Amino acid sequence: MAFVITSPCIDEKAAECVEVCPVDAIHEGEDQYYIDPDTCIDCGACEPVCPVSAIYQEDFVPDDQKEFIQKNRDFFKK
Template sequence: MTYVVTENCIRCKYTDCVEVCPADCFHEGQNFLVINPETCIDCSLCAPECPADAIFADNQIPPDQAHFIELNAELAEVWPVITQTGQPLAEAEDWVDRGGKLQFLER
C-alpha cells in the first residue's frame, strides 16, 4: 500500500506533510505535490498533517480521485524530491476544498 496526494492539493501545495515523512517520498511540482509509490513506506504520518485533507491510502481513496494513484507515480518520476516544508501557494486559502482543479495542474 502507498499514500496518494489527490486533487485538493492542486493550487494549495501545503507542505506540512513533507516534514514528517521519514522516507523522503514527496516530489514537488509548480502547484502540486505527489508521493512516490516506490519509496512510500506506508507509515501514514503524512495524511493527518495535510491541512487540505488531500492525502489518502491508496485503498481508501475516494473513487472519483482514483486516477491520482497513477498520476502520483508518473509525476514522481520527473519531479524533484522535496524534504523540507515551505510556504503554501499564495492563493492556497482561496483554492482549498474547491473541486475541478485537475485542469489547473502544472506539469
Template sequence: MTFVIALPCVDVKDKACLDECPVDCIYEGERMLYIHPGECIDCGACEPACPVEAIYFEDDTPEPWRPFNTANDEFFTDLGSPGGSAKLGLIEKDHPMVAALPVQDTV
C-alpha cells in the first residue's frame, strides 16, 4: 500500500507535499502531482502538508476518487522508477484519465 493523490490536486499543484517528502517520490505532471508507488515509504509526511486534502492512504481514498489509485500507479508505467522527482522536474504528461478531465475550478 502507498499514498495517492486524488482529484483536489488537479489544476492546483500546490507542491507543499514535495518539501515534506523525505524520499522525493512525488512527481509533477502537467495538471497534478503523482506519488510513485514503488518509491513511497508510507511515512505519511505529505498528507498533512496538502492544503487541498488531496492525499490519501490508498485504502482510504474516497470511493468517487478511487480511479486515482490506478492513475498514480499507471503514470509511472513508461517512466519506471527514476529514483527521485528532483532529477526530472516537470513531466510533460498526465495519466489519460487526468488529461481528459475538464479544467477544475481552483478558486
C-alpha cells in the first residue's frame, strides 16, 4: 500500500483526491475515502490536493494514525 487516508478525512469527503487519481484507486466508504492498495501506483497526486491533510505515504503515517493502515486494508477485504 503506497498511500493511506487518515482521520481528518472522516466526515469530510471533499473528493479532490478522487478527481486527481490517475488510476481510480480512491473509493468512497461510509465515513471517509480509502485508497486501494492493489490499484495505487504510488504517484502521490492525491496527497497535495487533500484539503484536510489526511493522506500520507504509508511509511510516514503519524503514530497516532497507524490504525488507519489496517482500516484501509480491511475496507478492501469486503
